[in-house]
Amino acid sequence: MLTINISMRTHFTNQLNELPDGFNVTICGWVQDIRNLGNISFLILRDREGIAQVTLIKKEMGEDYYKKINGLNRESVICVNGKINKKTQSKLGLEIIPTKIDVLNEAETPLPMGIIDKVSVDIETRLNNRFIDLRKPEVFSLFRIESSISKGIRETLENEGFIEIHTPKIIATATEGGTNLFKVKYFENDAYLVQSPQLYKQIMMAAGFERVFEIAPAFRAEEHNTNRHLNEFVSIDIEMSFSTDDDAMNMLEKVIYNAIEKIKKDNVRDLKILNVEINLPERPFPRVKYDELLDYVNSKGIEMKFGEDFSSEALTLIGEKYKGFFFITRWPMEARAFYVMPCEDDPRYGRAFDLQFGEREITSGAQRNHIYSSLKENIIKKGLNPEDFKFYLDAFRYGMPPHAGWAIGLERFTMILTNSKNIREVTLFPRDRRRIIP
RNA sequence: GCCCCGGUGGUGUAGUGGUCUAUCAUAUGGGUCUGUCGAACCCAUGACCUGGGUUCAAAUCCCAGCCGGGGCGCCA
Numbered sequence: 226m227l228t229i230n231i232s233m234r235t236h237f238t239n240q241l242n243e244l245p246d247g248f249n250v251t252i253c254g255w256v257q258d259i260r261n262l263g264n265i266s267f268l269i270l271r272d273r274e275g276i277a278q279v280t281l282i283k284k285e286m287g288e289d290y291y292k293k294i295n296g297l298n299r300e301s302v303i304c305v306n307g308k309i310n311k312k313t314q315s316k317l318g319l320e321i322i323p324t325k326i327d328v329l330n331e332a333e334t335p336l337p338m339g340i341i342d343k344v345s346v347d348i349e350t351r352l353n354n355r356f357i358d359l360r361k362p363e364v365f366s367l368f369r370i371e372s373s374i375s376k377g378i379r380e381t382l383e384n385e386g387f388i389e390i391h392t393p394k395i396i397a398t399a400t401e402g403g404t405n406l407f408k409v410k411y412f413e414n415d416a417y418l419v420q421s422p423q424l425y426k427q428i429m430m431a432a433g434f435e436r437v438f439e440i441a442p443a444f445r446a447e448e449h450n451t452n453r454h455l456n457e458f459v460s461i462d463i464e465m466s467f468s469t470d471d472d473a474m475n476m477l478e479k480v481i482y483n484a485i486e487k488i489k490k491d492n493v494r495d496l497k498i499l500n501v502e503i504n505l506p507e508r509p510f511p512r513v514k515y516d517e518l519l520d521y522v523n524s525k526g527i528e529m530k531f532g533e534d535f536s537s538e539a540l541t542l543i544g545e546k547y548k549g550f551f552f553i554t555r556w557p558m559e560a561r562a563f564y565v566m567p568c569e570d571d572p573r574y575g576r577a578f579d580l581q582f583g584e585r586e587i588t589s590g591a592q593r594n595h596i597y598s599s600l601k602e603n604i605i606k607k608g609l610n611p612e613d614f615k616f617y618l619d620a621f622r623y624g625m626p627p628h629a630g631w632a633i634g635l636e637r638f639t640m641i642l643t644n645s646k647n648i649r650e651v652t653l654f655p656r657d658r659r660r661i662i663p
Numbered sequence: 664g665c666c667c668c669g670g671u672g673g674u675g676u677a678g679u680g681g682u683c684u685a686u687c688a689u690a691u692g693g694g695u696c697u698g699u700c701g702a703a704c705c706c707a708u709g710a711c712c713u714g715g716g717u718u719c720a721a722a723u724c725c726c727a728g729c730c731g732g733g734g735c736g737c738c739a
Binding site for chain 1: 664673674675676688689690691692695696697698699700701702703730731732733734735736737738739
C-alpha cells in the first residue's frame with residue numbers, strides 16, 4: 226500500500242474503503258462536482274487516486290456555511306476533515322460527513338475546458354490547457370503507464386549489467402546524417418541539438434563500459450505532420466560490447482517482455498480506466514528477412530526496389546500479416562546508416578534490424594561496424610566527410626570491441642501499448658512542427 | 664517540404680447567398696427541491712479566425728494571411 230506522509234492529508238480517497246465506519250480522516254483534492262438538492266448536497270472530491278463523496282447537510286452546517294461551500298467553483302482545491310459514513314446510499318459505498326472544510330485555492334470560472342463534461346474536446350484545446358487535461362483519470366493513466374515502462378526498462382537493464390550514462394545534447398555537428406538538426410547558437414559558434422546518442426554510446430564501448438544505456442531526449446528538425454512523430458522525443462538507447470545483432474535482439478525481447486509484465490502487474494487500475502488489455506507477447510518474436518518482405522510486398526502489387534525502405538503502404542500490408550511484435554532483419558546496407566556491420570557472406574546486406582508492432586516501427590538497431598578502415602569507407606560511401614567524424618572514428622583505432630545496440634522511442638512504445646491514436650496523447654508537452662508552447 | 668480538408672458562444676457542434684435579431688448540447692450566472700451519483704426542472708448569459716474583394720445582400724462565394732486536422736515523404 227502506498228503511504229505518503231503529507232501533513233495536510235491523512236489518506237487518499239482510494240484508502241478510505243479499508244477504514245472502519247466513523248473513522249476520522251482528512252482528504253485533500255479538487256472539487257470535481259457539486260450536486261445541490263437544496264437542503265442536502267453532494268460534493269465530489271477528486272485526488273490522484275480517485276474520488277470521494279462529501280455529503281453536506283444544511284441543517285448540520287448552518288445556512289451560511291452550507292451556502293458558501295455549495296458556491297465553490299468546480300476545480301477549487303480543498304481539504305476536508307470528517308468522519309467516514311459507510312451507511313450511505315452513495316454508489317461509492319461510503320461518504321464523508323465533514324466537520325471542517327478548508328478552501329486552499331478557489332478556481333476561476335468558467336474553466337478553459339471541462340474535466341467531466343459530456344462534450345468532447347479537441348486535442349488542440351487539450352494541449353493548450355494540458356494541466357487541466359491531465360486531471361482526467363484516463364489521461365493521467367497514460368503517464369502512469371509510461372512511468373512504469375521506463376521504470377521497467379531501467380530495472381531490466383540494470384539487472385543485465387547496463388550502466389546508465391548521460392551524453393551531451395549539444396553537439397558541433399556530424400551525427401548520423403539523414404535527418405535535419407536544430408541549429409543553436411553556442412556563444413561564438415554554431416551548434417546543434419543531437420538527433421541520437423548513437424556516436425557517443427559507441428565511444429563508450431571503446432571506453433570499456435561494456436554495457437550502457439541512456440534515457441534522454443532526442444531532437445529532429447523534420448517537418449513531419451503525423452500522429453506518430455515528434456520533434457523532441459525520449460529515446461531509450463542501449464549499446465553492448467562483445468555482442469552481435471542477435472544478442473541485441475534477444476536483449477530487446479527481454480526488455481519489452483519485462484516492461485509489459487510490469488505494466489500488467491503494477492497498472493491494473495490504469496488499464497481498466499483506459500479499457501485496454503495487454504497480452505504478454507510470445508518469445509522469440511518472429512524474425513523476418515528484408516528480402517522476404519520485399520518479395521511479399523512486390524507479390525501484392527506494391528512496387529518496391531531492393532535497397533528502398535518500406536513505404537507506409539507497404540508497412541500497412543505487412544502489418545496485416547504480422548500483427549504483433551516482429552523483427553525485420555538483414556537490411557540492405559544502402560537503406561541503413563554507415564555504422565552498420567555488413568554481413569560476412571554478402572556485404573550488400575547489413576546486420577541491422579527494426580522491431581515492428583504490426584505496421585508501426587518502434588525500434589531500430591544493429592550490430593555496429595567496429596573495424597576502423599571499413600567504417601571510414603562506409604562514411605565516404607554515404608557521402609559524408611570522415612574529417613567531421615574524427616572524434617568518433619578515433620575511438621575505433623585503439624581497441625574497439627565488437628558491439629551492438631538499439632534505440633526505442635518511449636512515446637511510440639507507450640502509444641502502442643495503450644492503443645493511443647496520436648503520439649501527442651502520451652507526451653506531456655509535445656513538440657511538433659508548430660507547437661513549442663506550453 | 665508536398666497533397667487534401669477545416670476555423671461559428673468557455674467547450675463541442677448545426678448551418679453552403681436573403682426567412683441568421685445563427686441550431687443543439689455542454690458550460691457559466693440565478694432559482695426550486697433532504698439522498699444525488701451523466702441529478703432533474705425553470706429563467707438568463709454567451710459565438711461566425713484576420714484583412715481585402717464580389718454582390719442590392721456574405722457565417723456562406725473569391726484572394727491573401729494566420730491557426731489547426733488528415734495523409735505522404737522521413738523516422739523512434
